[in-house]
Amino acid sequence: MTLLIALAVLADAPAHAAECDLRSVRPPAETPDAIAAVVSSPEDDAPVRLAVGSLVLARADEVCGAEALVRVVSGNYWYNVGDAPVAMGGDRLCVDPRWLQPVREPWLLAMRPPPDTAPDERVPVGSLLTAPAESPVDCETASLRVGEAEIAVEALAFARPADEGQLLAARRVQEAWTHHFGPLGLEAVPYTDWGFVGLPMVRFSGRDEIRATWAAEDLVTEAQREKAVTSEGPRREDGAPYYLHFLGADPRFADLWARPGTLVVLIALIHGWSDHCVTVLGRSPEVCTVQVGDLAWYNGRRPDPLGHSDHFEGRCVDFRLFRSDGSRYEAYWNQPDDRPGRPDAYDAELTRAFLAFALANAPVLRVYFNDPTVHRDLAGVEPSPGHDDHLHMCFAGE
């Protein structure tokens, strides 16, 4: 009887399980600043982006010709170019093997899942795990050996390989943020493979929240809707956000990056400004909120895909002009609001006060903004084409 059961199990099992190597996705030497490979699934021709910083199980298989067949363990959703979906855990793809390299990062950091992702059984966010043990492993394995533990492959879906330098950079920003705003887990401090760190956001809006913002702010056209605020930073005790972020025409997550030193300066500036604005200037906390736009692309690639001449260094930040009505939308110094029935709420005095505060309290390298009344009152602000609806500010430091 026992023998019969054993034979039945054997008959169901494949002849021999295929073996896979665990690989980190990295750009080939010829394109060191590429953030994702364009790949396809063996069953489906639609292109997919396999992002640098993903973790995969790879093997040679004729279904992919000269390319490797990979099973994605963890996808790096932060690296979004916007032209194709980013490959995520469980996807099976054919990949140019030049993108696949041995895992040299010693750690895996469990990041937050992207917005609109259903809760699931995953490693707790913020956990720092030892990177999985040596290859090869069974391609269909249900779990991987991670340090002392055996962890389900699905539970690692948003774990991101991390090396010492990346962890140091992320911790530096985490520390500055915690100093000013309170505790923050490392899962909220994304990092790139080129030394940049993401401005920490407390919450990214899901699809329904973004729709609610469109309705609340009367954003009707495509051009207006892409200007909606899509994520928020910490809140003050009175409930007003210290800072918010809007995307403009950029793919989600593509414009949040900067040198760690720039973020340390920016975090201190925003915190200091908020106190100054409310306490010294006596303005309402809602109008003191800083609306942040573009920082840098994921790396110093030139020309910068976000369309700037000098954001590539990771030192520059775009801020919306301040408004007197608390609306989370753009303002121009020289144009009315483009939403019917909405007041022209550009607050020249508050915008000037923010610039003066930044010039006096942060290591500002240069500022571009075109309102001539600002140039009259403030040394250090220069006019530059295109700077009618935002302040472009760059900072010194590492």
Ligand SMILES: [Zn+2]
């Ligand atoms: Zn700029």
